[in-house]
Amino acid sequence: MNELITQEFTEPRKKDRVSKFNIAATIGIPLAAILFQVYVPQFVKYLAYLELPLLVTVYFALMRRSPIAGVLIGAGIGLAQDSLYPSHPIGMFGIVNTLVGYFAASVSQRFDVENAALRGVLAFFFFFFHQFFYWVLARALLGEALDFDLQQTLVLGVLNALVAVPLYHVLDKLKITG
């Protein structure tokens, strides 16, 4: 009984476990995701619907379990993404991804984000949130008359969630264990 109590207090609960990544993975994975977003759709147009920077933001925010880290990760990836779109003011993706990172990290403090189904649901939710909030910001701050196709956004959300689950599984392999 004492052993169990000791184990309960010495080992952190699953939902409290913070994952760590080496510096190469921390920089390389978001950079690869941004490069993918910028580069690959030139050759395969359908892959433009894949929001890899967003999915990576969600993943790192979930794994770090810290809202501040989530904010920084989201802001960093978002601003980098913005800076590679020449006709796009810097800050749009930055603000949206900052919010996504914050909320994803907040969620990770309450749920077991190792679960694949939950990861899928969160990827779908944050994709929808990302698209909707970007649309709101574009209309409110830039005055751009963008259309928001709800049906298309939902379908793309499902597709991104389907990609996110195996992607997160692969990224889990890059975690520093111990």
Add this chain to the structure above:
Amino acid sequence: MEFFLNRYRNLTVLLLAILAQLVLLAYQVKSHGEVRLIRVWAVGAVTPLARALETGRSGISGFFSDYFVLLDVREENKRIKKELDRIQMENQYLRTELDTADRAKSLSIFQAHSPSKTVAAHIIGNATGSSTDVLVDRGSTSGVQRGMAVITPDGIVGKVVSVYPMACYVLLVTDPSFAAGVESQKHRVHGTLKGQGGSKVIVDYVQNEETVEPGEWFYTSGDDGIFPKGLPAGPVTVVRQGKSLKEIYVTPSGSQSGLEEVLIVVEGVHAPIPNAPAPSEPVHLLPPPPSEPGADATPAPAQLVPLSDADRVVEKYRKIGEAEKHVYGERGTGAPNYNLVPDSPDAAAARKPPPQPDTKPPPKQ
């Protein structure tokens, strides 16, 4: 304040981050300014990676593209080669068919014009281990009998040596055991055609005193009871004086253009040996040139050119007859002077009219 920041640290950081980005955004929107520094850093950081990616992509893409193109080219090359082989074989087949059709046509023309009754046959094989015996696809059911002559429009080929119901063996003229009676076209010299095992045959039993010229044709004489008289055997290629008999080599004309179809003479009819050159030596003659304007419309009489000694003798006698105003065959005129040389002054004098006798009456005494 410190308590507030500690308690709401996360929210504070979020708000600060968003505020900073909103300010950045507002600056860009209001001043239409470009945040060049951030973009330079971002592009500068991404460009080497993008370049490396592009190099890798284009390399891999080029490799696969070239690979598949080469694969296609190789397949195309194989297909074209196969097609070329097929067309070449088809071409060869059609050429053979055309040759066969030509031969069959000439055979049928010859068969129609030949006085002898013949049966057309195809050569279907050689006798085992022999190049001078061939198997043809006509046998006793077609009326073929042993000893019958086998010919082509070009000449004699051989004779039937063994007969079966559906086929027979033919001994070719080149076989050493083959013999046939022949006669030369020009000097009517008789001899025996014998095979030598090679491409040439000889004409034996011709005395050295007899005259045979190279290029002269030998025809079957009909003496052997196998070949009807008048079939070409071949031209003389070599004539040599022997000890007592001439050595005469002849190229057999019947098998010169390849043997595929032959005629078996089932009822031979003797024919005269032609005086004209052999039928297998066609002579091409141009049409006469068009008459020039102003030229005499009536054609000049053909100049007879004496061809042989006999022709020259006839021509000489004709000229002597003209010189002496002698009409050959007329009674009571006597014989002309055959020793006169036609083109000599004596002949010209002979052509002058004889001096007229004085018609004046002699003076009366």
